[in-house]
Amino acid sequence: MRDQERQDDPGIADTQRAHWQATYAAHPRMYGTQPSEAARDAAADFRAAGARTVLELGAGHGRDALFFAREGFTVHATDFSATALGQLTAAARESGLADRVTATVHDVRDPLPLPDGCVDAVFAHMLLCMALSTREIRAVVDEAARVLRPGGLLVYTVRHTGDAHFGAGVSHGDNIYEHGGFAVHFFDADLIHDLAKGWHLHGVHAFEEGELPRRLWRVTQARR
Template identity: 50%
Template sequence: MQRVNTGHVELARAQQERWDSAYAQRPQLHGSEPSAAARRAVELFGAAGIDDVLELGSGHGRDALFLAGQGFSVHATDFSEPALDQLRQTAQRDGLDDRVTAALHDVRDPLPPADATVDAVFANLLLNMAFSPSELHSLVAEVRRVLRPGGRFVYAVRTADDPSSQYCQQLADGLSAHDGFVGRFFDEDLVGELAGAWQLDELRPYDEGRRRMLLVAMTRPPAGT
């Protein structure tokens, strides 16, 4: 097993550079169709009467633009400026720039919103990225901090039985590497650990193309619980 410095500036910087390069070399890297998780988020957020969504790890914006097209106001964040430039250009082209804002942010840092000011947070595949366990717990705690009581967090992750895992090099701290990208596959135990201070509303496995995924929907409990 190869050792890697997890949770350190070097790994974060290397991954940011790898993603910047990928987005620059292949514009619209993930295609234009929204993820299955974004489609489910629209249903859940709509049923809860939510209008505004904070998306973390938006990439070039396929889900942010879909959410905006469904009537939500979306504040999209990512740590890749090339990806965000593509998001802004597409939003302007499609007439959605009044519903989508995009800001550069690395979720290893505290989230920008003040406490209890956000109605909903969405993240597709973000939590699979190269985070140490402590960084993952800190991120989820930050999401809980910025959500209002009763606010919703919907995220989707690739699972440990994803077929691509067999081609990955195993690193320390539960991380894997392939083609210069480093990340973490999830199982239900890890979801349960991260959901400790939440109301877990939905935990659903599904397939998306060749990916094996878990959709997780959680609610921040009322204050004092």
């Protein structure tokens, strides 16, 4: 049995939830107001595919969710931090986008509180590479497929094993390493292709973001 098939650790999940709550409280809108490069690219893909509704998983304080709303999409944002979503909701109201954005506190380890086939696109910027086991990651992708309409797009980004922090810091097994209180699940190519089984894989694009810099993949795949 591969290491990433180990039993899930509820302790690290609780610790990470508390850490993110405290971080968002101490640093409101910590990622700024400009959208990520990944969101800009995803919006173009969503528009080309005729998408109108976007579900963002792990939306945080909403810089990308608000960008999607400004681009004309109807957005349902989820995150396990009520503090972050409070900041998102306030920003949507201040920006006149409240009618285009809804926010729900949700932990992706649980089934999505949405019906089958109800959204055109799902976006997750670095959500899947949080402190999730491989089994939990597979379950999140399965839930994304369930709520997507046929042909709908899933775009996600993850830090990968070529990142400078991979293999350093505190190891939690399953390619999860912790730095400064933040735990990251680093993806290899095998996991990317495993998660694409049953989907149409449109592409895997390498890019860099932030300090260090962080090395990521942006994955685009469509529900069959």
